[in-house]
Amino acid sequence: MFGWELPPFNSGGLGTASLGLTQGLASLGTDIRFVVPKLFGPLPYNHMDVVSAADISTPEEVEKFLKMTSTQQELATRTLAYGNVLSTSLTKTVGIDERRQLILDGEQTLSPNLQANWYAHQAMQIASTGEYDVIHTHDWFTYYSGMAARKVARSRGMNAPFIAQVHATEIDRCGSNGDPAILEIEQKGLAAADHVIAVSHYTKEVVHKNYNVPRSKISVVYNGVPTQKEPKHFDLHELKKRHKIVLFMGRITYQKGPDYFVKLAKAVTDVDPSVRFVMVGTGDMEKRCIEESARLGLTGKMLFSTFLRGADVDHAYQLADLFVMPSVSEPFGIVALEAIQNGTPALVSKQSGVAEVSEHLIKTDFWDLNGMRNAVLTVLHNQDHAEKLKKGAMNDLSHLSWTHAAKSLHNVYASLMPAEMAVPIFN
Amino acid sequence: MPSICFYFQVHQPYRMRPYRVFDIGTDETYFDDKLNREVCRKVADKCYLPTNKTMLELIKKHPGAFKISYAISGITLEQFAEYTPEVLDSFKALAATGQVEFVAETYYHSLSALFNGDEFRSQVKKHVDSIKHYFGVTPTTFRNTELIYSNGIADMVEDMGFKTMLTEGPDHVLDWRSPNFVYEPWNGRGMKLLLKNFKLSDDIAFRFSQKSWKEWPLTTEKFAKWVHSINGSGDTVNLFMDYETFGEHQWADTGIFDFLRHLPEAIWQNSEFDFALPSEVATKYPPIGKVDIPDAISWADLERDTSAWLGNPLQDSTIEWVYRLGTAVLETEDEHLIHQWRKLQTSDHFYYMCMKHWEDGDVHKYFSCYDSPHEAYVIMNNVLTDLEIKLEDTPKKKVHEAPKKVPVSSKK
Incomplete structure (x- = not known):
């Protein structure tokens, strides 16, 4: 598998999903080699073999690569990916701090093409060792890696299909203002993939409509609930004893609709000034949201917190009487399930995948301010209704384990593999 | 015989710690004790202790002649008492010379004058009490937080019995008039107003070490020459600035301490000039007019209004x-x-x-x-x-x- 990040070094849901999915697969006896661009420290789990792509080649190789123009880099990667000759030097495995730093610095400033090409370059080397039956990649950053690895596999006489899993597209993240380079990578990657996995029917349609991928090539595999153990229970927060609390948690970016949350806070507190809103996260719209909130007179009614980790996340969910995910376009929306797990009912936008998996989530259009306000007030003021939603959604969750997701994945794998393969080994 | 009137603002806030949503209802530690202690210690070593030492030397060297005034906010006095008691002692030593005036303000260095008169008066009273407590004197001169001033504030201050008040002397208020005279508030009933000469004050406070400034380096001779040039067209040069100018905003290696040490003698090169306390300036020279300041001014930022604290x-x-x-x-x-x-x-x-x-x-x-x-x-x-x-x-x-x-x- 080629991924982007893993907890605890994650910036969002992709890391969480990657971990859950691999844990589910491992529980079914699947061997996984999981590649990340870079490992930032030891990981607190060992259900799979994690490879840091940044640590497999020499500093000279990296330097050489980084010095090329982007066209040269693309050519180099293409030659590696589509040509027949494999450089022997590529199979060398060296871990060097210097090289790590180069990539680390690069991640901030390099163009999407360069990043994807670099990753594909590393993928060549990784794919040239070991046995594997499936190449499974996660989101745009990894698609070229999937293409490159499949080429290497073929040159080694292995028939491993390349599966691209879509957790989010540039369309979701940025609407019509996406980065053309990323859009192009997605376009090419999804076209080249043997099969595409979408995390919801919502995403399946996004992929079909925006990237011209035939529906027959796309399977839906829902995410599971984030952890399989009970969240730690926190004492009732002083604030919750006094106020009804509505929570936003996620990156404060266009995709997540934080500006709609601020507008919602204004609409709700205009009717019931005792309600408090809490916005958790960071992102490029954070300052704008804070200013807008103050401008709308929400000082004292809207509190802010930076990105939280670990137990604090559960604490925040438990602080709330209602979780709101007003995403403009949300392929899945794992946060809504995390809220449910913590006993907090959730309102999600209809533009989300998670809306498909439970009847007991409140659903409105992200832009429907009146509808959202009325739904929020109904839940906050009707304890029975809230309780029903909570119990119902909790029940729905039991069908959404990562093991379940992994079983669906196995079916997809099986459909793509030669029939005689009995016990697959996955990569 | 014009006077030089030095007034220094000594202020350190209680900085807050990163108080989180989860701390609400469970933790009442709002302020960052460790950070406040560190800042107090750092500024004490770089500014308060060496500057007070220099001031004391100057006062002892020129008995009855070198004079300065301070407004030390109440919360700063509190922090001195807790974190750096030797700073408090050095101010007490200065107070004991009788050549230092302590100016009253709000204890909390607050904007209460703009929001709540009763609250403002309570805080001023608390500050007056603490000055009496620490230095044994009762202030008769007042300056509001960051020299924030308006006709209304002057009214409240005069009602409290103060004889003199300090504020900024911005161009947009004075127009053709000079800050180098004593004035009265618009509705004044005898209280005097001293206005900051912001050009000469800021030459020391902001431009002293600025190498791009055409007058750099600023020598005592040059500065004294500028001061002397007001002779005949002014009664007082009010040099109001942050005390932290010495050693903290302008580091010791800029020569700011040498400048301070030699300034009095350079000023006295013209025997017409002397140093005077704000309360002395206010009684020594007659007021030449009333200034009308309906909207609040201050000494902050280019606007010299309240937009540093309010408006967004x-x-x-x-x-x-x-x-x-x-x-x-x-x-x-x-x-x-x-x-x-x-x-x-x-x-x-x-x-x-x-x-x-x-x-x-x-x-x-x-x-x-x-x-x-x-x-x-x-x-x-x-x-x-x-x-x-x-x-x-x-x-x-x-x-x-x-x-x-x-x-x-x-x-x-």
Whole structure:
């Protein structure tokens, strides 16, 4: 598998999903080699073999690569990916701090093409060792890696299909203002993939409509609930004893609709000034949201917190009487399930995948301010209704384990593999 | 015979710690004790101790001749007492010479004059009491936080019995008039007004070490020459500045201490000139006119108005909240709670929330302990939310009593 990040070094849901999915697969006896661009420290789990792509080649190789123009880099990667000759030097495995730093610095400033090409370059080397039956990649950053690895596999006489899993597209993240380079990578990657996995029917349609991928090539595999153990229970927060609390948690970016949350806070507190809103996260719209909130007179009614980790996340969910995910376009929306797990009912936008998996989530259009306000007030003021939603959604969750997701994945794998393969080994 | 009138602002706020949403209702530590101690220690070593030493030497060397005045905010005195008692002792030693005047202000260095007259008067009284307590003198001169001034504020100050008040002398108010005379407030009944000569003050406070300035390096001879040039067209040169100019804003290696050490003798090269305390200047020279300042001015930023602390929605909505809590806070008669609330009124908290992005933005950033104005706002909001919860939990002592006026005004 080629991924982007893993907890605890994650910036969002992709890391969480990657971990859950691999844990589910491992529980079914699947061997996984999981590649990340870079490992930032030891990981607190060992259900799979994690490879840091940044640590497999020499500093000279990296330097050489980084010095090329982007066209040269693309050519180099293409030659590696589509040509027949494999450089022997590529199979060398060296871990060097210097090289790590180069990539680390690069991640901030390099163009999407360069990043994807670099990753594909590393993928060549990784794919040239070991046995594997499936190449499974996660989101745009990894698609070229999937293409490159499949080429290497073929040159080694292995028939491993390349599966691209879509957790989010540039369309979701940025609407019509996406980065053309990323859009192009997605376009090419999804076209080249043997099969595409979408995390919801919502995403399946996004992929079909925006990237011209035939529906027959796309399977839906829902995410599971984030952890399989009970969240730690926190004492009732002083604030919750006094106020009804509505929570936003996620990156404060266009995709997540934080500006709609601020507008919602204004609409709700205009009717019931005792309600408090809490916005958790960071992102490029954070300052704008804070200013807008103050401008709308929400000082004292809207509190802010930076990105939280670990137990604090559960604490925040438990602080709330209602979780709101007003995403403009949300392929899945794992946060809504995390809220449910913590006993907090959730309102999600209809533009989300998670809306498909439970009847007991409140659903409105992200832009429907009146509808959202009325739904929020109904839940906050009707304890029975809230309780029903909570119990119902909790029940729905039991069908959404990562093991379940992994079983669906196995079916997809099986459909793509030669029939005689009995016990697959996955990569 | 014109006078040089030195006045220094000595101020350190209680900076807040990164108070989180989860701290609300569980943790009442709003202020960063460790950080405040560190800053106090650092500024004591770089500025307060060496500058006080220099001042004391100058005063002893020139008995009856070298004079200076200070406004030390109450919360700064508190922090000296707790973190660096030797600084407090060195100010006491200066007080004992009789050549130093202590100027009154609000204890909490707050903007209360703009929001709540009763609260303003309570804080001034508290500051006067603490000056009496530490230095054994009762101030007769007043300066409001950051020299914030308006006709209305002057009215309140004169009502409290002060004889002299200090403020900025900005061009947009003075127009063709010179700050180098004694003035009176628009509705004054005898209180005198001393206006800052911002050009000469800022030459020392801001431009002293600025190498791009055409007058750099600033020597005592050059500066004295500028001062002497007002002879015949002015009575006083009011040099008002942050005390931290010496050693903290202008580091020791810029030569600021040598400048200070040799300035008096350079000034006395012209025997017409002397040094005088604000209260002396106010009695020595007749007022030449009244100044009308309906809208508040201050010594901050290029605008010399209140836009360093007020005007954007972050600042306005937060300070409105702070003062809205006032009645409920005072009704608890819980001294600790009242003190906490008043420490949140300190102007610096609102200064950190300023979003002006021109030249002054850099100055704001220099003085801020936060990454952004937004962070300052978020933390303050969490703290105020906690304070609200505390208020609900603290029984109100005054609820069934007849409303009692805070005894502050000394109207005659």
